[in-house]
Amino acid sequence: MITLREASQKYLELRRNLGFQLRGSRSALRSFVVFAERESASSITADLALRWAKEPADAQPATWASRLRMVRRFAIWLKSADPRTEVPPLGLLPHRYRRQRPYIYSDAEINRLIQAASELPSARGLKGCTYSTIFGLLSVTGMRVNEALSLDRGDVDLVEGIIRIRRTKFGKSRLAPVHESTRQSLTAYTRKRDKAVRGPAQAAFFLSERGTRVTEWAVRYNFAKVSRKIGLRPPGRSHGHGPRLHDMRHRFAARTLVDWYRAGIDVERELPKLATYLGHVHVNDTYWYIEAVPELLALATQRLESRREVKP
Numbered sequence: 001m002i003t004l005r006e007a008s009q010k011y012l013e014l015r016r017n018l019g020f021q022l023r024g025s026r027s028a029l030r031s032f033v034v035f036a037e038r039e040s041a042s043s044i045t046a047d048l049a050l051r052w053a054k055e056p057a058d059a060q061p062a063t064w065a066s067r068l069r070m071v072r073r074f075a076i077w078l079k080s081a082d083p084r085t086e087v088p089p090l091g092l093l094p095h096r097y098r099r100q101r102p103y104i105y106s107d108a109e110i111n112r113l114i115q116a117a118s119e120l121p122s123a124r125g126l127k128g129c130t131y132s133t134i135f136g137l138l139s140v141t142g143m144r145v146n147e148a149l150s151l152d153r154g155d156v157d158l159v160e161g162i163i164r165i166r167r168t169k170f171g172k173s174r175l176a177p178v179h180e181s182t183r184q185s186l187t188a189y190t191r192k193r194d195k196a197v198r199g200p201a202q203a204a205f206f207l208s209e210r211g212t213r214v215t216e217w218a219v220r221y222n223f224a225k226v227s228r229k230i231g232l233r234p235p236g237r238s239h240g241h242g243p244r245l246h247d248m249r250h251r252f253a254a255r256t257l258v259d260w261y262r263a264g265i266d267v268e269r270e271l272p273k274l275a276t277y278l279g280h281v282h283v284n285d286t287y288w289y290i291e292a293v294p295e296l297l298a299l300a301t302q303r304l305e306s307r308r309e310v311k312p
Contacts, residue, residue, distance in 0.1 A: 004042070007078050008033050014077075028070050043084040044075045050092060065095040102250030103243040104293060109232065110139050110251075116226035124209045126196040131222050133189040134206060134214070138245070140182050142252030142278050145245055149214055151205040158187050165279065174279055220245060253278060253286065254293045261299035 002010075008029050015025070035052045036044070053068035072088045079085040105113075118132035137148055147165050155164040161183035163176045178186075190205075197211045204213035223245045227233040233242035256274055260267050275286040 001042070002081060004033050004036050004044070007081070008074065011074055011077055025070055028067060029074060032067075032071055032074075043082060043086075044071065044078065045086045046088045046092065049075070049086075049088045053093060061093070061095045065093045068093045102254065102289070102293065103247040104254050105139070105243065105247060105251045109230075109243075110135075110248075112230045113223075113226055113232070114139075116229050117222065120222060120226070122209055124196040126193060126207070126209050129189055129192050130206055130208070130214060131219065131226075133185060134219060135223065135245075135248070136185060137182065138248040139251060141176055141178060142249045142256075143176070144249060144279070145216055145219060147279070149204075149206060149216055149219065152203045153190075153205050154203070156186060156205050158183060158190065172279065172281075174276065176277060249278070250289070253289050254295075257289060257293075258295060258299065 012026055012029065032049075032052050035055065036048060039048060041048050049068060049071040053064050053071065056063065068088060072090075075085050075087045079087060114132045114136050117135050118128045120128040120131055122128060134148055137143065138145065141163070143163075143165065150166070151163065155166060157163070161178050161180065163178060164173065165176055166173045193207055196209065197207050200207055200211040202211070202213050206214045208214050208218070224233060227242060228235055253274065257267060260270060271286055275282075278286065280286050
């Protein structure tokens with residue numbers, strides 16, 4: 001009889017061949033297999049899956065439900081080869097996903113984050129420059145973290161000030177023009193990068209001091225580190241809770257909308273442009289900010305009331 005470890009390897013290989021990127025499911029499934037081996041379980045049961053899904057006791061219910069769904073998909077596939085397999089029933093961990101209210105960084109907080117990142121110590125002096133530039137780019141473009149880290153040198157036009165974002169969440173490429181100050185900052189980074197790392201192993205735009213592409217794990221770790229340093233997150237050994245790196249994207253979207261409302265721009269007409277710039281598949285994802293940010297909701301209400309007043 002095939003073991004869970006062997007079955008998981010075959011399952012992941014199948015999904016990879018079908019085009020799935022397996023960003024989180026690979027490590028999660030391996031974790032489940034290790035848990036099952038520790039429990040001396042040779043097959044999947046609903047109880048086993050449920051206990052593993054809820055193993056991080058301090059995790060959010062959404063995380064538990066996501067972990068259980070991952071095991072359930074694996075169990076459905078495995079049952080055809082191993083009839084002992086129990087498929088966890090639907091609704092075992094019911095949870096309706098609710099988007100977390102965004103944290104809107106102030107200009108001062110962004111400046112402090114970038115300054116603290118620039119002071120990160122390193123052997124070649126590149127680390128601080130790399131992370132401060134990444135954090136700055138995220139704050140002024142609203143790019144997703146993995147989009148910024150996936151940039152290659154050819155994707156960044158430092159003459160025209162245009163970034164080509166290819167490896168997106170939904171597989172659709174887009175062009176993102178940037179402000180002149182951003183173009184200058186990116187140009188300054190490339191000079192320091194090329195001086196610190198000669199003959200890099202990869203064509204990545206953002207490099208570690210080893211000459212390899214900066215990983216998302218490293219970015220999130222160093223973001224948490226500087227967030228603790230400037231007081232955005234509580235001190236301690238763990239990453240802690242507080243404003244997230246993804247909130248940089250929320251800040252960009254919210255600030256853009258606020259500026260449009262204050263300038264008297266027709267936000268409804270311009271919203272599809274912002275949705276395209278952010279890489280949203282549906283404009284409804286961009287409308288969400290109006291409800292999620294109190295200041296935006298107030299401005300939208302004021303705009304609606306003023307339109308009603310001018311009607312004959």
